[in-house]
Amino acid sequence: MDAPVIGALIASGVAAASTVGGWAFAIHQTHRNTRIEHQQWRRKTRRDAYADLATAFQKVYDIFSYTPLDRGLEDDCDEYVTPQMRDALMDLRSKAIIVRFEGPQSMRDLAINAIACGTDLSIAWSEHYSPKITDQFENELSRAYNFLDQLIIEAESILKIQDESASGTRWPP
Secondary structure, three states: OOHHHHHHHHHHHHHHHHHHHHHHHHHHHHHHHHHHHHHHHHHHHHHHHHHHHHHHHHHHHHHHHHOOOOOOOOOOOEOOEOHHHHHHHHHHHHHHHHHHHHOOHHHHHHHHHHHHHHHHHHHHHHHOOOHHHHHHHHHHHHHHHHHHHHHHHHHHHHHHHHHHHHHOOOOOO
8 A cells, every 4th residue: 555545544534533523522512402401491490380389378378367367257258268368278289289290309298288288277267266276376377487488498409409410511411
């Protein structure tokens, strides 16, 4: 073999290697970008679900804590719970279902507890008209307030972890 043929073979080998390397880099970048976009979408979906649950729970808390105890009951009240209270509890349940789908497990547990806490608040409210139950209602209000803080702290923690993991890169994707 003479030098021009050897040079041509080497050049074609280098070209082939650079093409394969370019393809591998392009595939890596595509996978990386797709993963980042998915993580951003997932974070936004979770953030929205967590915020909706916290907002719904705050609404339940506000309605039960700021409705005057001596107000006259409407004709369409169900066991001393007003339609506004009932609607807020139903909204809380629907938001909790979405969080249960989105996870992770710690937020699923909090979503279940949100429903339980709202229900307990409702029961304590209904029984508040009996003078001996006043402390129970106050305890449920305090528990609900603490629960809302716990919900927000856990959501912030999960979203922070997602932010940190989205910035890292891995190969292979």
